[in-house]
Amino acid sequence: MADETEKNPVLRVENLKLSYGDYEVLNGVSFEVRDGSCLVIMGGSGCGKSTLLKALVGLIEPAEGEVYFDSRNLWASSMEDREEILRGFGVLFQGGALWSSMTLLENVSLPLETYTDLSEPEVARVAEYKLGLVGLSGYEEFYPSQLSGGMKKRAGLARAMALDPKVLFFDEPSAGLDPLSSRRLDDLINELKESLGMTFVVVSHELASIFEIADDSIFLDAKSKTLLHQGSPASLLETSEHDHVRSFLSRGSSA
Amino acid sequence: MSEKESLIKNQGETSTRCVRFQRDGDDCFCFLQGKWSLESDEVRFAHSEWKRFLSANPTAVSFRFSSVELSDWDSALIVFLTQCRYDLEGLKKNFDTSVLPRGIIKLLNLSLVKKATKQRNEFNLNRGIDYLESEIVRFRDRFWGVAAFLGEWISGVASLFVGKSSMRIRDLFAVCRSCGASALPIVTLISFLTGLTMAFVGSVQLEKFNAKIYVADLVCLAMVREMGALMVAIVMAGRTGAAFAAELGSMKINEEIDSLRTFGISPMQFLVLPRTIGLFLMIPLLTLYADMVGILGGLTVGTQVMGFSMLHYFEQTQTALGGMWEVYSGLVKSLVFGLIVGLVGCYKGLASGKDSASLGRSVTSAVVTSITLIVVADALFEIIFSYLDLR
Known part of the structure; x- marks a missing residue:
């Protein structure tokens, strides 16, 4: 734990305020994500977890506050700089969000074709390797519509890893998966974290998954519309002064 | 008891x-x-x-x-x-x-829930002003949305010319195939029947003046100046414009557009440019084809019903055409119609909400807006041509 706290923050959020028009979703959110760690964003339904994730990956502009990636301000950067910062990110959306008119190989190849000078066979080799990494060897020529929900998520993960990003963002990776597929995805996250040293930011409210993968976590509250607590899930369960946080982490049994 | x-x-x-x-x-x-x-x-x-x-x-x-x-x-x-x-x-x-x-x-x-009280629809000046204000804001947002879309499209086209675009040539070819070659059967049918119908209608009137042969002039001029471009544009609005809106709208629902953005790939360059440019390139070809098929429709009536020889009919058509400007004017129109259909279809798809009802509305709106703008543009063209003495 001491080692982890010494690591530099790869992502820093300062006093973030998010809103849809006049409707405020979150306010005063500040936290850091350490290099090589897994931070879970948790909270009840409608508390703004996915909205926060979208602001972190450049999809929703915050009303106030800053997002720093390796000390570079995401939203104060020019469009070109922002696109370059975003290339350091990989995002896995809830349903995989694979491009439906392309095969899996084409899905993983597109970012490589766009941003690298690799030749076509080299791109295909890298894409095949990434698909193999998530257990989808042999499915290269399949279209997303031919895959199950779990396979789509894994393919989405392979695509998110295409450019070897520094930070991987997951929006509810376990949603809609059976317990075994969900467990396999958690194991994969842990493996990638250990072997490739990737940093993960995961939106989730699946307790089993949270305790399995999280080094650190933040808890968002729908009522106060802000960050209620930051810490590892186990420490939040033990020491949080907020009943709501302990109740959430113990499925209501400590309420 | x-x-x-x-x-x-x-x-x-x-x-x-x-x-x-x-x-x-x-x-x-x-x-x-x-x-x-x-x-x-x-x-x-x-x-x-x-x-x-x-x-x-x-x-x-x-x-x-x-x-x-x-x-x-x-x-x-x-x-x-x-x-x-x-x-x-x-x-x-x-x-x-x-x-x-x-x-x-x-x-x-x-079941002990608070009953929601529905606001009564009474006249209230403040509410009326609020409604008006929200409508003005919505109109302003929509206007800026369209302006931003067009601006981004123009800069996308510019980036294409300087070789910085992320548009893939194979996507452009795929669009050209789907809105060009694949549209030939429906364009053939519609334009042949248009030429045929015009010949039938015209022949009845011209017969009264003993000028039946001018049916060739009528069909030929109407097709190349007006009907060829218009019919193709309307068919493409219903066929391709709706498909663009539905495709991009469902990509938005499935977060595919968001995932493109997170890779720093511009949906405008990757999705909109190949579609609009593909349609822009294909629609004049389809119009030219429709002009010829329409004239063939007229020829069928002229030779099979009215008893002219094929040579006679063609000679009359040639005389009627005079110069190639008649054909070019139709093609110029078709280019603008193609842009309208492509841009409106893509804009409506990208502006669609993230639910299926909104997608349905976007597709319907794409077709209706395209056809309305096509008719308006057609009228403007005719006014401009007549002012410039090009008719």
């Missing part, structure tokens, strides 16, 4: 198969009995009987509900009791369910 029940019977008793009401002084008793089922008509009678009993006993203070030989029940009973509670609360009378079975009380408590 207990002694007490027989006593109160005289003070007013009413009953259905499901419920029996009795009054005793200030108290009323409601005995729930028999079978309560959503499918049963008896339940409906219970509701009307309850209303009647309630209005017949305005001085009663308390209403006690109990079950007597209640054989079977479902949501119908809970709905009935909820209604009773709502009525009694409105009249500030006591609603007593303490002797009902626990299961019923539990469900009744679960």
